[in-house]
Amino acid sequence: MVFIASILFEKINTTPILVIMCMISVFVTLAYVKVPLRHDTHFMDDFSVVLLVALGAAISYYFNIQLGLGPVLSVGLIGTVASFVPKINKKSERLQLVPGSIYCGSFIGMTKPSIATDWHFVLLAGTLAGILLVFSKGVFHGMGGKLGTIAFGGVALASLFLFLFF
Amino acid sequence: MENLILVTTGIVAALVTFIVNEKLNQGPVRASAIVSLVVGSFFYWFPEELSNELTQNIPIVFIGGSFIGMVSSNIISNYWMIGISGAIFSFFYLNASNFFNGYGGTLGTAACISLLVTLSLPVITKKHRIVNGFLILRGLILKRKK
Numbered sequence: 652m653v654f655i656a657s658i659l660f661e662k663i664n665t666t667p668i669l670v671i672m673c674m675i676s677v678f679v680t681l682a683y684v685k686v687p688l689r690h691d692t693h694f695m696d697d698f699s700v701v702l703l704v705a706l707g708a709a710i711s712y713y714f715n716i717q718l719g720l721g722p723v724l725s726v727g728l729i730g731t732v733a734s735f736v737p738k739i740n741k742k743s744e745r746l747q748l749v750p751g752s753i754y755c756g757s758f759i760g761m762t763k764p765s766i767a768t769d770w771h772f773v774l775l776a777g778t779l780a781g782i783l784l785v786f787s788k789g790v791f792h793g794m795g796g797k798l799g800t801i802a803f804g805g806v807a808l809a810s811l812f813l814f815l816f817f
Numbered sequence: 818m819e820n821l822i823l824v825t826t827g828i829v830a831a832l833v834t835f836i837v838n839e840k841l842n843q844g845p846v847r848a849s850a851i852v853s854l855v856v857g858s859f860f861y862w863f864p865e866e867l868s869n870e871l872t873q874n875i876p877i878v879f880i881g882g883s884f885i886g887m888v889s890s891n892i893i894s895n896y897w898m899i900g901i902s903g904a905i906f907s908f909f910y911l912n913a914s915n916f917f918n919g920y921g922g923t924l925g926t927a928a929c930i931s932l933l934v935t936l937s938l939p940v941i942t943k944k945h946r947i948v949n950g951f952l953i954l955r956g957l958i959l960k961r962k963k
Binding site: 668671672675677678680720721722723724726727728729730731733734735750751754758759760761762763765766767776780791792793794795796797798799800801802803804805806807810 | 831843844845846847849850851853854855856857858860861876877879880884885886887888889891892902905908912917918919920921922923924925926927928929930931932933934937938
């Protein structure tokens with residue numbers, strides 16, 4: 652909703668876009684009623700996801716900024732490698748969590764260097780996104796864009812914290 | 818013309834990823850990552866094949882569109898709806914706010930909103946069964962009151 656509101660405020664003088672964005676807001680509100688919700692319990696094991704998200708963020712940031720591969724190539728490369736990790740041991744439930752968690756973290760590494768100024772920011776955003784990912788386990792299950800939304804939440808929260816406290 | 822190409826890219830990305838994800842059973846992460854890797858690599862190695870603006874924007878729109886294709890077929894299985902989501906995503910990309918420019922995850926957020934918009938369409942057009950935790954919760958509360 653913050654994301655839509657930011658567009659609304661910026662395009663306040665462009666009537667067609669404003670109308671479309673208002674319609675989109677109504678549709679999104681309607682969709683919230685329709686998306687199935689799963690009630691999952693959270694185990695301490697799930698918190699290993701936090702480390703995986705932070706790891707994904709750090710690797711992606713390294714590929715994107717330090718190696719200069721660019722955001723798309725970095726994320727594609729990390730996601731492809733991570734997606735094969737469960738094949739090491741198909742019975743391991745922990746390994747099943749690796750692709751989603753690493754892929755979610757890798758979106759944080761897409762952040763521009765003007766916002767993600769150093770490693771501290773990336774690791775903080777990764778940790779926050781990891782916590783969000785654990786708590787949102789039963790929400791929007793199987794929805795495209797869920798991981799990106801969580802990554803966005805992590806980056807936005809990290810920049811808010813840094814803005815408020817440093 | 819360039820905007821039209823970007824909208825088409827969003828639609829194609831969503832559809833291709835969905836096909837790789839659900840029809841070829843590769844799973845959402847691999848489907849999105851592989852198609853993005855192919856497109857990203859092409860524009861990384863051949864940066865001068867298209868105009869500078871398209872070379873910069875097509876890979877980003879493609880990876881954003883691919884997030885839509887990560888959707889489970891339990892939620893959406895209609896190609897038209899996925900295509901519409903891809904088009905809505907491109908609309909978001911073209912009109913994105915500068916406030917969140919450069920934030921990681923904005924593409925995913927736009928993809929998620931696009932899917933939510935498409936998901937809400939049957940509520941208006943058809944009388945679908947609504948499966949939702951909120952309604953279950955409401956049912957429980959009403960039962961307790963009785």
